[in-house]
Amino acid sequence: MENITIQGVTLNDIQQLQQIGRQTFYETFSESNTKENIAKYLEDGFSIEKLTEELNNEHSEFYFAILDEKVIGYLKLNFGASQTELQNDTALEIERIYVLQEFHGKKVGQVLYEKAIEIAKQINTDYVWLGVWEENLRAIRFYKKNGFVEFDKHIFKLGDDEQTDIMMKKILKSDIISTGPDIQPTLENEETALFPLQEEDFEILYEAASDPRIWEQHPNKDRWKREVFRTFFDGAIESRGAFKIVNKATKKVIGSTRFYDYNEVKNSIFIGYTFYGIKYWGKGINGNVKAMMLNYIFQYVSKVNFHIGADNIRSQIAVGRLGAEKIGEQQVEYYGEDPKLNFVYEIKNENWKSKNKI
Numbered sequence: 123m124e125n126i127t128i129q130g131v132t133l134n135d136i137q138q139l140q141q142i143g144r145q146t147f148y149e150t151f152s153e154s155n156t157k158e159n160i161a162k163y164l165e166d167g168f169s170i171e172k173l174t175e176e177l178n179n180e181h182s183e184f185y186f187a188i189l190d191e192k193v194i195g196y197l198k199l200n201f202g203a204s205q206t207e208l209q210n211d212t213a214l215e216i217e218r219i220y221v222l223q224e225f226h227g228k229k230v231g232q233v234l235y236e237k238a239i240e241i242a243k244q245i246n247t248d249y250v251w252l253g254v255w256e257e258n259l260r261a262i263r264f265y266k267k268n269g270f271v272e273f274d275k276h277i278f279k280l281g282d283d284e285q286t287d288i289m290m291k292k293i294l295k296s297d298i299i300s301t302g303p304d305i306q307p308t309l310e311n312e313e314t315a316l317f318p319l320q321e322e323d324f325e326i327l328y329e330a331a332s333d334p335r336i337w338e339q340h341p342n343k344d345r346w347k348r349e350v351f352r353t354f355f356d357g358a359i360e361s362r363g364a365f366k367i368v369n370k371a372t373k374k375v376i377g378s379t380r381f382y383d384y385n386e387v388k389n390s391i392f393i394g395y396t397f398y399g400i401k402y403w404g405k406g407i408n409g410n411v412k413a414m415m416l417n418y419i420f421q422y423v424s425k426v427n428f429h430i431g432a433d434n435i436r437s438q439i440a441v442g443r444l445g446a447e448k449i450g451e452q453q454v455e456y457y458g459e460d461p462k463l464n465f466v467y468e469i470k471n472e473n474w475k476s477k478n479k480i
Contacts, residue, residue, distance in 0.1 A: 125189060128234070144168045159283055181200065182198065187233060195230045231264060256275075260461070262290075305363040306365070309418055314410060314411055315367075319359060324355055353458035426474075
């Protein structure tokens with residue numbers, strides 16, 4: 123979303139901070155908690171006294187996201203001893219990123235997150251961390267998309283209810299980042315090449331994607347429309363794991379796929395967001411591309427997962443042929459789109475290697 127400005131919050135803004143804090147917390151958690159617990163937290167957690175104390179704390183900072191002079195979200199950061207748990211001088215805690223419900227999916231949270239990372243780099247922190255409720259799947263997906271990994275859990279008390287928060291962190295300094303896979307290499311076999319997707323590839327990829335028949339069984343059936351595909355493409359670029367798929371004989375771009383959601387703790391990664399032009403269906407290309415990707419990534423991970431739309435029978439059959447097994451169901455919020463029910467499939471490294479005698 124364009125024209126969003128980020129503004130530091132002062133004591134003069136305390137009434138607006140209280141209002142946005144209470145409204146966004148209520149919108150996020152009211153359906154999953156009792157009225158009594160929500161009411162108590164809204165009263166105590168966003169009292170003028172508590173907010174005054176937090177605003178006066180030199181080791182905490184608040185920022186508003188503003189659109190057309192309206193506060194639509196906010197960010198809270200903690201440093202040093204003000205961090206709620208780790209209290210590491212070389213770390214920064216993102217305690218809160220909240221956005222009004224009507225602006226969800228419009229990249230407001232991303233803008234606030236990028237402000238946090240900008241500040242973290244300015245003060246030369248080693249890593250950024252946060253806690254997120256284990257049932258807030260939307261937030262967990264958001265942070266995973268931005269490179270955070272789970273490292274611990276802690277208890278957060280909401281009224282009389284003890285809830286589990288997942289602690290996640292993102293390491294910023296390259297000299298302390300553990301070795302992980304390059305998720306955007308160039309891969310090729312005799313027929314097909316996968317090249318890292320670039321911003322300038324939009325037109326040629328949209329040409330391959332503009333047939334409505336491609337998307338009939340996908341969670342979002344409108345991706346053939348230019349403006350909808352633009353959102354899909356922007357998500358691919360931001361993932362830093364997306365590819366354009368090129369037919370080596372014709373040099374034409376025939377589709378796209380990507381690696382995403384690498385999890386260092388679980389030693390796993392997802393493959394997905396795959397599509398091909400209609401005339402390349404039924405020629406064994408998808409199976410060959412997936413095999414090429416699996417052979418590469420299984421040098422680094424023990425499991426590969428797939429999100430497959432609940433109605434996408436074609437793709438469910440395709441991953442089954444690869445040896446993937448369904449392990450669950452999950453509401454997946456694709457970049458800039460509403461959540462859709464997906465089936466989760468998994469292939470384990472040892473099973474893939476045994477099946478293919480590697």
